[in-house]
Amino acid sequence: MVYFLMMCCLSVWFLGTPISSECWAGDFKVAIDIGHTINTPGAISARGVPEYLFNKNIAILLHRKLIQDPQFKGSFIINETGDDLPLSARGAIANRQGAALFISIHHDSVEPKDLSYWLCQGKSLAHCDKFAGYSIYYSEENGNPLRSLSFAVVLGSEMLRNGFCPTLHHAEKFTGADKGLVDRIRGIYKYNKLVVLRTTDMPAVLFECGIIKNRYEELELSNSAYQHRIVDALLSAIKIYSGGTR
Numbered sequence: 001m002v003y004f005l006m007m008c009c010l011s012v013w014f015l016g017t018p019i020s021s022e023c024w025a026g027d028f029k030v031a032i033d034i035g036h037t038i039n040t041p042g043a044i045s046a047r048g049v050p051e052y053l054f055n056k057n058i059a060i061l062l063h064r065k066l067i068q069d070p071q072f073k074g075s076f077i078i079n080e081t082g083d084d085l086p087l088s089a090r091g092a093i094a095n096r097q098g099a100a101l102f103i104s105i106h107h108d109s110v111e112p113k114d115l116s117y118w119l120c121q122g123k124s125l126a127h128c129d130k131f132a133g134y135s136i137y138y139s140e141e142n143g144n145p146l147r148s149l150s151f152a153v154v155l156g157s158e159m160l161r162n163g164f165c166p167t168l169h170h171a172e173k174f175t176g177a178d179k180g181l182v183d184r185i186r187g188i189y190k191y192n193k194l195v196v197l198r199t200t201d202m203p204a205v206l207f208e209c210g211i212i213k214n215r216y217e218e219l220e221l222s223n224s225a226y227q228h229r230i231v232d233a234l235l236s237a238i239k240i241y242s243g244g245t246r
């Protein structure tokens with residue numbers, strides 16, 4: 001209860017200091033980073049689909065919706081072509097283009113010890129149905145860690161409000177001074193050494209939309225209506241954070 005009250009107070013404090021929309025003169029650029037590349041596609045889903053394709057889908061959808069609002073018309077996608085772009089270059093692009101917020105889009109996996117195997121379309125593939133849900137990461141080594149956490153709180157709140165649940169399965173592994181679970185209600189983790197977050201000058205988060213190793217969650221994450229719900233939660237969080245309205 002103490003923890004809950006503390007996080008509520010923390011949220012109110014952060015939410016009580018929104019970024020004024022006046023600061024951005026109608027051009028709040030969001031840098032949307034597509035996690036991974038075609039050649040190094042990240043996790044492989046329970047049905048053998050590369051994480052990169054899931055990430056690209058959400059990134060494009062978010063960008064398409066964002067630029068419909070004049071306030072966010074300057075928003076851009078990082079590495080839309082899926083080239084072998086180093087992680088540090090992604091932050092550099094966002095810095096150079098004057099992004100006000102950086103969001104790296106990912107889909108999650110699990111630890112090898114939690115994997116089982118099943119036969120899917122004639123192939124033996126790894127899966128794990130024990131865990132499901134989204135998670136949000138920020139870094140204290142980012143150019144603006146307090147604002148990064150502030151956005152993470154808003155995004156976690158919007159995900160909850162839209163009916164999504166966080167996964168806490170990384171809490172077991174992420175322990176220590178530089179990484180760990182900081183908000184179990186909203187699914188927010190600190191992970192200081194994440195390169196894309198520590199190389200960005202502006203507030204930044206890495207967002208895991210869900211766990212593609214989970215056979216049931218993979219089906220949802222592949223569903224267009226579900227993808228739109230995730231993107232709408234992201235959009236709503238960006239608008240609240242930037243001082244706009246839902």
Ligand SMILES: [Zn+2]
Binds near residue numbers: 107
């Ligand atoms: Zn990833």
